[in-house]
Amino acid sequence: AQKxxxxxxxxxxxxxxxxxxDCTYDTSDPxxxxxxxxxPSSGEMIFLIYQGSYDQQNATEGRYSLNFQKxxxxxxxxxxxxxxxxSAMYFCAMRELIYNQGGKLIFGQGTELSxxx
Amino acid sequence: EPEVTQTPSHQVTQxxxxxxxxxxxxxxxxxxxxxxxxxxxKVEFLVSFYNNEISEKSEIFxxxxxxxxxxxxxxxLKIxxxxxxxSAMYFCASRPRQGxxxxxxxxxxxxLTVV
Numbered sequence: 001a002q003k004x005x006x007x008x009x010x011x012x013x014x015x016x017x018x019x020x021x022d023c024t025y026d027t028s029d030p031x032x033x034x035x036x037x038x039x040p041s042s043g044e045m046i047f048l049i050y051q052g053s054y055d056q057q058n059a060t061e062g063r064y065s066l067n068f069q070k071x072x073x074x075x076x077x078x079x080x081x082x083x084x085x086x087s088a089m090y091f092c093a094m095r096e097l098i099y100n101q102g103g104k105l106i107f108g109q110g111t112e113l114s115x116x117x
Numbered sequence: 118e119p120e121v122t123q124t125p126s127h128q129v130t131q132x133x134x135x136x137x138x139x140x141x142x143x144x145x146x147x148x149x150x151x152x153x154x155x156x157x158x159k160v161e162f163l164v165s166f167y168n169n170e171i172s173e174k175s176e177i178f179x180x181x182x183x184x185x186x187x188x189x190x191x192x193x194l195k196i197x198x199x200x201x202x203x204s205a206m207y208f209c210a211s212r213p214r215q216g217x218x219x220x221x222x223x224x225x226x227x228x229l230t231v232v
Contacts, residue, residue, distance in 0.1 A: 035220060043206060045160070045223035091160060102165030102173030103148055103212060105221060109159045 003027060004094050004108035011113050013082045020067070021077040021111045023092030031097035034075040035105065036066065039089040048090075051075055082115045089113075119143045123209050123224035130231055133198050138227045140192045140209030148212040149192045150221060151184065153177070153205040160208065166192065199231045 005024045013019035025034065036048040051059045051066045059066040067076040079086055089112050093105040122141040130136050142149050151163040164174040164184055171184065183195045192211075196203055206228050210221040 044225045045208060047220045050220055104162040104165050104173060107160040
């Protein structure tokens with residue numbers, strides 16, 4: 001079974017508008033962390049934002065926020081005021097604590113976001 | 118700002134040849150990883166390394182693969198006899214410590230093309 005699911009292979013958004021990228025996850029580990037990474041066309045992986053399973057508040061980092069709904073096992077990324085430079089592939093990833101001594105990340109399939117001028 | 122450095126950025130090799138991908142993690146980091154990304158697909162975990170030994174490896178990381186930290190700064194991934202399906206982007210990553218909160222810092226990747 002997929003541990004991280006991103007159901008939107010591609011998304012379009014108009015410049016300056018907000019966009020939500022979906023991510024659902026599956027784990028039986030009570031302690032886990034959820035991460036979002038951005039991969040521009042140049043290929044590098046850029047960390048954007050993190051949410052811990054015990055965090056009471058949704059994480060925010062500048063124009064990025066994470067809509068964490070624990071009961072629904074979703075961790076959607078919201079990008080406000082989209083910019084042309086936001087066009088990239090976005091990956092949701094999870095790190096489990098107890099079942100993962102090495103601390104590896106498990107990635108979703110990614111969502112390609114295109115921002116239109 | 119410290120960063121993870123990978124060399125080379127692009128390597129082309131013939132099927133059956135050995136390749137070594139090199140990484141210099143961030144200097145005070147303790148946990149090291151290799152991931153790969155086949156073109157257009159998701160990022161897949163290969164191996165994690167801590168305290169000079171492998172802490173976990175995936176089913177992809179078979180006997181053809183090995184990792185080393187030969188001199189306390191470099192972290193290498195060796196593929197002994199490359200196959201066409203090894204063509205992918207290989208990412209090295211490092212983390213400073215254990216725990217949920219610390220994000221992994223990724224290198225810019227090495228694009229391996231096996232012909």
